[in-house]
Amino acid sequence: AQSVTQLDSQVPVFEEAPVELRCNYSSSVSVYLFWYVQYPNQGLQLLLKYLSGSTLVKGINGFEAEFNKSQTSFHLRKPSVHISDTAEYFCAVTTSYDKVIFGPGTSLSVIP
Amino acid sequence: DVKVTQSSRYLVKRTGEKVFLECVQDMDHENMFWYRQDPGLGLRLIYFSYDVKMKEKGDIPEGYSVSREKKERFSLILESASTNQTSMYLCASNRRSGGPVETQYFGPGTRLLVL
Numbered sequence: 001a002q003s004v005t006q007l008d009s010q011v012p013v014f015e016e017a018p019v020e021l022r023c024n025y026s027s028s029v030s031v032y033l034f035w036y037v038q039y040p041n042q043g044l045q046l047l048l049k050y051l052s053g054s055t056l057v058k059g060i061n062g063f064e065a066e067f068n069k070s071q072t073s074f075h076l077r078k079p080s081v082h083i084s085d086t087a088e089y090f091c092a093v094t095t096s097y098d099k100v101i102f103g104p105g106t107s108l109s110v111i112p
Numbered sequence: 113d114v115k116v117t118q119s120s121r122y123l124v125k126r127t128g129e130k131v132f133l134e135c136v137q138d139m140d141h142e143n144m145f146w147y148r149q150d151p152g153l154g155l156r157l158i159y160f161s162y163d164v165k166m167k168e169k170g171d172i173p174e175g176y177s178v179s180r181e182k183k184e185r186f187s188l189i190l191e192s193a194s195t196n197q198t199s200m201y202l203c204a205s206n207r208r209s210g211g212p213v214e215t216q217y218f219g220p221g222t223r224l225l226v227l
Contacts, residue, residue: 044216
């Protein structure tokens with residue numbers, strides 16, 4: 001069965017600094033990978049997803065993620081964060097019909 | 113604009129009560145899901161449904177049941193609420209046509225406290 005690990009439960013970062021949120025997965029078959037974001041008091045919304053092709057995926061709000069098959073990773077990056085990026089970020093993986101496995105989440109706090 | 117709504121944002125119930133959480137989507141999606149969100153555990157799938165009157169157990173179905181009488185509505189039922197069911201409950205939906213890569217659209221969540 002597949003699983004997802006998010007190594008950092010909390011990441012504080014100063015405004016306009018770069019950030020990387022780490023995600024590793026385990027699976028014996030090909031995967032599809034997602035990053036979702038949950039702003040305070042809201043549901044989750046999709047940031048980006050990797051299906052196939054280019055390993056660098058660009059998403060909304062200036063975020064991007066890189067799929068690394070050899071390291072089984074899908075880290076999320078942003079070169080310069082804003083206060084509005086403060087949120088919970090979830091990495092997710094799926095290999096079967098509509099059953100998505102979510103990681104435990106990383107809480108990003110942007111400090112002014 | 114796609115929309116998933118949940119009947120309550122906050123709910124307080126007593127142990128042993130029967131609890132209904134309602135979810136409605138306006139996107140004509142075939143699939144609907146109920147998740148439970150707890151700190152440090154992420155989202156865990158309780159039940160999902162791929163069609164009217166169809167349901168499948170997720171990873172943690174014990175103590176829950178679901179109902180899908182209409183395509184747009186998916187209800188989660190706690191037959192006899194217990195304190196360990198205090199949590200955030202999230203509903204989601206997506207299309208079936210694209211298979212596992214279809215984006216899920218989430219409601220705002222219901223924060224349930226069982227006393």
